[in-house]
Amino acid sequence: MISDAWETALAQFDQVSKRIPLSEDIHQVLRNFDRMLTVSIPIRMDNGFLRVFTGFRVQHNAARGPYKGGIRYHPELTLNNLKALAMEMTWKCSLVGVPFGGAKGGIICNPKTLSKGELERLTRRYTYAIMPIIGTEKDIPAPDVNTNEQVMAWIMDTYSINNGYYTPGIVTGKPVNIGGSLGRTHATGLGIAYTIAHAVKYKKMNLKNLKVIIQGYGNVGSAVGKFLNEMGCRVVAVSSSKGGIYNPRGLSHTALIKYYKENGSFDRFPNAEGMTNESLLELPCDVLVPAAMSNQITEENADKIRARLIVEGANGPTTVEADQRLAKRKIPVIPDILANAGGVVVSYFEWVQDAQRYFWSEREVNEKLKNILDCTYEEVHSLSQEKKLSMRTAAMTIAVKRVAAAISVRGLYP
Template sequence: MADDALQNMLAQMENAEPYIDIDPGVFERLKHPERTLKVSLPVEMDDGSVQVFEGYRCQFDSARGPYKGGIRYHPGVSMDEVTALSGWMTWKTALVDLPYGGAKGGVVCNPKEMSDREVERLTRRYTEGIRRMIGPDIDVPAPDINTDQQTMAWIMDTYSMYGGYVIPDVVTGKPIEVGGTAGRLEATGRGVAITTERMFEYLDRDLEDATVAVQGFGNVGSVTARLLSNMGATVVAVSDVSGGIYDPDGLDVMAVEQHVAKNATLDGYEAGVTRISNDELLRLDVDALIPAAIENVITEDVARETEASLVVEAANGPTTVAADEILLERDIPVVPDILANAGGVIVSYLEWVQNSQQYSWDLKQVNEDLEGRLTRAFDEMLDTYTARECPDLRTAAYAVALERVGHAHEMRGLFP
């Protein structure tokens, strides 16, 4: 699957090449990460035994600024996966015009089977392993799958201990108490909701009472579902690792959130719903399907059989290249991940700027800035889609992003 993600990312680049104006030699450079580090992480477990974990950090491109990208803890983490994800981060930061490059990191583990103390020791050891690669002006990590504000606080603390002073801008997505920003926790989901709303406007459809299915009910999926419900949409299905729930009349999203907060999963929620599988959710007849979990869930089979009218990619790389082609043939538009889920990195940028200035903005200012940047990027994608007669929105988004990164390389030249 990880290798598939990398091949998908490279294929998406190749699809966009005919629509961009950059030097072929520069385009070849864009297909290769600048560096990838693999680290061995011995950790003392609660029972006194020592377990050795594998960790990675891939820095894909820094032509436009410091590397930026999350850290995930998951059994499926691999070098190919972090390479693909770091590439997507590069195009994402360029598309929304942030002065960043792209990176990604991860540790092969299952934190759900570990105690909080074990996860903390693992985090601090991983930080020591990659600390020579990261820094406020070098590479700024953030949360991703199975990492959160607490994880970022441990990384910041460990890095600061080595530095001898508090260095809050080494990571983003921190708790507000140690330099985090208002709005960061909901930023990715808010961005998905904003781009979904904009897409409905572009298609001249009414979001009010539109039916929505969200695959993945973690931080991103739950926030997306709640905000779209607040906008008037009818969220008819959500799912997580335990499976999904479906109600054609609409779910009480707040009640579902409360259940998950108490029980950790959707399992056991029975308030007038039908239990469905994740696979069934992807095939529902809805106005908008929002994959918000992991990569490669919309396969060729799903693309042929889904009855959704629109796909909005809240997850990274949820649609395979082959599935993209089928969705295009079926006239089902896809809002690409590098735009739809960019809200998180936008607010991470705002957090980083606030830390560097030792200043802070309130929630209203942060959310207004988030919406403004996403709206500009959305409009640029649409303008490129129309002006260059791109086959789909993903190709248009890539054209904008690749040209920005490519032109930065052209202006900087090749050293030595």
């Protein structure tokens, strides 16, 4: 059984490599990483004591362009987890045609226990530690789990001060008033909603009253819920890290957000049945969106899934064994590198706008995003039908081939 996120990512890559097939030279290059940096981050806490945190920046491959990937703050962060996420970013950028390579970074910490001042000092010291390997043409970080536009603003400011001039393109996902893009905050969630709308056409399902379950109603999941509500779908179950709720008649996005802001969880939400994150995955629905953490759908619960379609909002929520079981049960899975690529697409838009110092309207951003995701979905679906492949295998095949072609044409230095 494969349970580690890195083992899952590697197994998926190895399977596709054999199928293409890749030359052994390129296979070995892509199995490894360009760079993995571990840094110590000493900061002065509010109580006057010094505490040392550990941070990372993992860069997988830059054959197609600068490294791109989020920064997450989490107490259970591991290097293996970041390796998996960095590799997946390489495939994601390649699949949607964005000229970036894959990276990921983060700090082992629980940001919920830190004051705003401690969080700012931690972010600035981390930025200083990884400065030698990031840059607008080298590696461009973005928000991820437990980081946001404020964290990106601190990174941008720290980098700019040390660089000697204003450098907005060093990060994406920053506030609009310092070079951020309109539409970036909700881009991942909107992209997932676009993908669901596209996918249900092929399943001959109607968006109106489509029953959707969203595991992880955070920044991404709640945006998915908002846009699906607007499309006429019925979100029947949602969850946070503390548990979930279910109402087969549907849940109001506005009421959910208001209740969560006031209570910090969905516990005792009116007119809804409480449940665990695990049991929520096994409820009957048309579309299941795992938008929390990796390895949520596993060999143990794959046979209990009662969704007609799974659309991966999180990175790596389905293990290799679960994929195989779902395929046998004819439950299609729209993979993460396609479904949640909206964030990196609009991050690319932001990077382009910063470079030009010319900014687009939110309507332009959303239209360009939809066009890219629709075209990518059609390409993946077409290969899937033609070669009788799962959507994940088809998406990975397209993505890996493009990266391999870039490595091949660039050659080996020296």
